[in-house]
Amino acid sequence: MATEPMTAADLRSALERVRAEVRQGVDRATAADLEALRIRVLGRSGELTVLLRQLGSLDASERPAIGALANEVRREVEDAIAARTAALHSGDLEHRLTSERIDLTAPGLPVRVGHLHPTLTVERELREILHGFGFEVFEGPEIEDDWWNFEALNIPPDHPARDLWDTLYVAEPGSWEAGAPRPAEDGTILRTHTSPVQIRAMERLQQPPIYVIVPGRVYRRDASDPSHNPTFMQLEGLAVDEGLTVGDLKGTLTYMCQSLFGPERRIRMRPHNFSYTEPSFEFDSSCGICGGAGCRFCGGDGWLEIGGCGMVHPTVLRNGGIDPERYSGYAWGFGIERMAALKYNVPDIRYFYENDVRFLETF
Numbered sequence: 001m002a003t004e005p006m007t008a009a010d011l012r013s014a015l016e017r018v019r020a021e022v023r024q025g026v027d028r029a030t031a032a033d034l035e036a037l038r039i040r041v042l043g044r045s046g047e048l049t050v051l052l053r054q055l056g057s058l059d060a061s062e063r064p065a066i067g068a069l070a071n072e073v074r075r076e077v078e079d080a081i082a083a084r085t086a087a088l089h090s091g092d093l094e095h096r097l098t099s100e101r102i103d104l105t106a107p108g109l110p111v112r113v114g115h116l117h118p119t120l121t122v123e124r125e126l127r128e129i130l131h132g133f134g135f136e137v138f139e140g141p142e143i144e145d146d147w148w149n150f151e152a153l154n155i156p157p158d159h160p161a162r163d164l165w166d167t168l169y170v171a172e173p174g175s176w177e178a179g180a181p182r183p184a185e186d187g188t189i190l191r192t193h194t195s196p197v198q199i200r201a202m203e204r205l206q207q208p209p210i211y212v213i214v215p216g217r218v219y220r221r222d223a224s225d226p227s228h229n230p231t232f233m234q235l236e237g238l239a240v241d242e243g244l245t246v247g248d249l250k251g252t253l254t255y256m257c258q259s260l261f262g263p264e265r266r267i268r269m270r271p272h273n274f275s276y277t278e279p280s281f282e283f284d285s286s287c288g289i290c291g292g293a294g295c296r297f298c299g300g301d302g303w304l305e306i307g308g309c310g311m312v313h314p315t316v317l318r319n320g321g322i323d324p325e326r327y328s329g330y331a332w333g334f335g336i337e338r339m340a341a342l343k344y345n346v347p348d349i350r351y352f353y354e355n356d357v358r359f360l361e362t363f
């Protein structure tokens with residue numbers, strides 16, 4: 001490499017060339033170009049750096065002027081790079097402001113919101129309707145024993161509901177493991193109806209007037225069919241007050257059904273037998289599809305059964321700590337899925353348990 005020392009004039013023109021070169025290219029430089037330029041001119045072995053090293057070999061009298069020029073060029077290069085960098089950034093900002101503009105007045109994207117399951121919708125509606133009548137919600141356990149589920153309700157020991165084949169008993173500890181399961185000696189079962197909560201409510205609330213409803217899940221050893229399932233929901237109701245009659249029972253339940261199903265629905269009460277009511281009735285609603293004329297949905301009958309009801313048996317009042325000489329009561333226990341099926345004209349309650357969104361989305 002030529003080591004011929006540069007003269008002051010050589011250095012001066014080399015510095016001016018660097019300056020001209022930078023001035024020329026900087027305006028259109030991209031961020032990457034600027035970085036390359038900085039390294040090529042100002043870097044450790046950059047053009048300007050190399051030229052500055054030559055200063056030492058100049059005559060002392062020439063050094064100040066060339067040194068001053070070199071500093072001037074360096075400052076100009078630095079300033080030009082900084083200015084172009086700033087311009088690029090503000091261009092970026094402008095670009096982003098236009099490309100990322102948000103229109104705050106644009107309508108939002110629709111969000112898919114779910115809704116309550118139809119059985120729950122019906123349960124909530126029933127709460128609402130009966131709340132208007134002064135009934136409050138009272139809840140009880142799903143695991144009961146023989147006393148609460150049967151005995152206290154005046155259900156005799158030989159009643160078929162107590163049969164192993166009708167009721168889900170909890171096994172006596174150890175009997176399952178031993179390969180010979182038998183019902184727990186303390187009679188622990190999954191409740192077969194919400195009626196035991198009648199007794200719990202009377203015991204807890206003590207003084208009539210008592211107006212309670214009990215929504216809840218119940219369990220039976222039922223095979224499932226269009227109107228049965230081993231677990232389902234009931235809405236129990238209990239009113240205890242002075243002078244209540246079958247008229248109050250019928251009026252309340254008629255109002256409840258017509259509020260839920262619509263005023264065109266008729267109701268029917270048929271004599272029945274429950275050991276915890278006297279008299280007892282089965283309660284039917286006219287079919288919503290045929291209006292009572294008879295169709296496939298109601299089996300040609302024109303009526304669909306919702307549940308049972310009656311005037312609370314004096315023994316049951318007494319078991320709840322209420323004086324049957326002074327007070328009377330009425331009670332009912334209706335299936336919520338059956339009521340939902342009646343409201344929405346669903347021919348099979350098993351649809352409610354399948355969780356098929358195509359079915360659920362129709363509500």
Ligand code: DAH
Pocket residue numbers: 192193194195236237274276277307308309310311330331332333334
């Ligand atoms: N517990 C009955 C059942 O599950 C329904 C029922 C009938 C409830 C008469 C009542 C009643 O409160 O008074 O089939």
